[in-house]
Amino acid sequence: QVQLVESGGGLVQAGGSLRLSCTASGRTFSNYNMGWFRQAPGKDRDLVAAITWSGRSTYYTDSVKGRFTISRDNAKNTVYLQMNSLKSEDTAVYYCSAGGRSSGSYNEATAYNNWGQGTQVTVSS
Secondary structure, eight states, X not given: OOEEEEEOOEEEETTOOEEEEEEEESSOGGXXXXXXXXXXXXXXXXXXXXXXXXXXXXXXXXXXXXXXXXXXXXXXXXXXXXXXXXXXXXXXXXXXXXXXXXXXXXXXXXXXXXXXXXXXXXXXX
C-alpha cells in the first residue's frame, strides 16, 4: 500500500485560491495514477481531477474545468491541486487517492483504492 498525506486545506472567501498537496510514501510514486476526490456533507465522494502516472494526461470533472489544475512532481512524490475562483459549492473534504496503473482507467473513480485522511476546504460566500 502507498501512504498518502494531504495538506493545504483551509477557509477561503469565494473567488479565492488554495493549493492542496499530497505526498506519498511506501511505494514507487511513479507507478500510480493519482486523483483528487471530494465529499460534501450528505453527498457521495466524487472524482474531481486525475493525472496519469507520467503526468501526460489529466482529467477534470465539468464543474471545475478552467478553475482547478492537477499536477505532479514524481521526484518529490507529490501531487498538487491548484484551485482558483473557488465557489461555495467547492466546500468539501478533499481526498488524495492513488490507483495502480493496472487498476483501471485513470479517469474513473473505481480505479482508485488508496486514500489519504482528507483535508477540509471551506469556501465562504
